[in-house]
Amino acid sequence: MLVSGDIVTAEVLVVRVFGIFCVYDKQEIQVLIPEISWIASINSCVQFASPGDQLRVKIIHVDAAGGRIAGTIKGIYPDPWESNQFEVGTIYSSTVMRHIDQTDRCSGQPGYLVELVPGSYAMLCAQDISLKTGERCSIIVKEVNRQRHAVRVSLLSAEP
CATH class of the missing domain: 2.40.50.140 (Nucleic acid-binding proteins)
Structure with a gap:
């Protein structure tokens, strides 16, 4: 049990x-x-x-x-908000978890779910981006809203 x-x-x-x-x-x-x-x-x-x-x-x-x-x-996993892990300009080596056909976080457009730190997933808008599930990429934090526990991210580069 x-x-x-x-x-x-x-x-x-x-x-x-x-x-x-x-x-x-x-x-x-x-x-x-x-x-x-x-x-x-x-x-x-x-x-x-x-x-x-x-x-x-x-x-x-x-x-x-x-x-x-x-x-x-x-x-x-520990709560990353308690240790202020999310700051504008921080770059993460992330893994693409899955492709989403339509997401409201990207105005109804496609997006990619990426893991920034263990237990913390962000939506990367797929506009002009082609990534595969499991692919590593560099993600930069563009905006942080601590009250809503929200971040906005963008692709810095795909990793080999």
């Missing part, structure tokens, strides 16, 4: 706008959208995962009586 604090690799079963439903050892785990990233960059879990994906999830609540298990992805 899973307990709070366990970190497991779970398989994604179903993805909804508000959450991701995973399974680990025949136990269903729900990860709601606020538990995905320390950066407010994802407005739909569909932008983050697909059925069949494998996700590292930390268990944050087990309701044995109700049979519900809640998890977090971002909670595996």
Whole structure:
């Protein structure tokens, strides 16, 4: 039986706008959208995962009586906002997690979900950019909104 604090690799079963439903050892785990990233960059879990994906999830609540298990992805890692890791002009060597066909963070245009630091994902608008999932790239922070936990980033360069 899973307990709070366990970190497991779970398989994604179903993805909804508000959450991701995973399974680990025949136990269903729900990860709601606020538990995905320390950066407010994802407005739909569909932008983050697909059925069949494998996700590292930390268990944050087990309701044995109700049979519900809640998890977090971002909670595996320290909160980067507490250590002021996001500053305008900071450059990150990032990994492209996935391509998104339409994202409101990019005015309905395509974008790429990139991981700036573990547990912190940002949306890179794909205007005139062609990247592949898994590709490394240099990302520069253009704007930081600490109150909203939001950042705006752009591509500095693709890495060989």
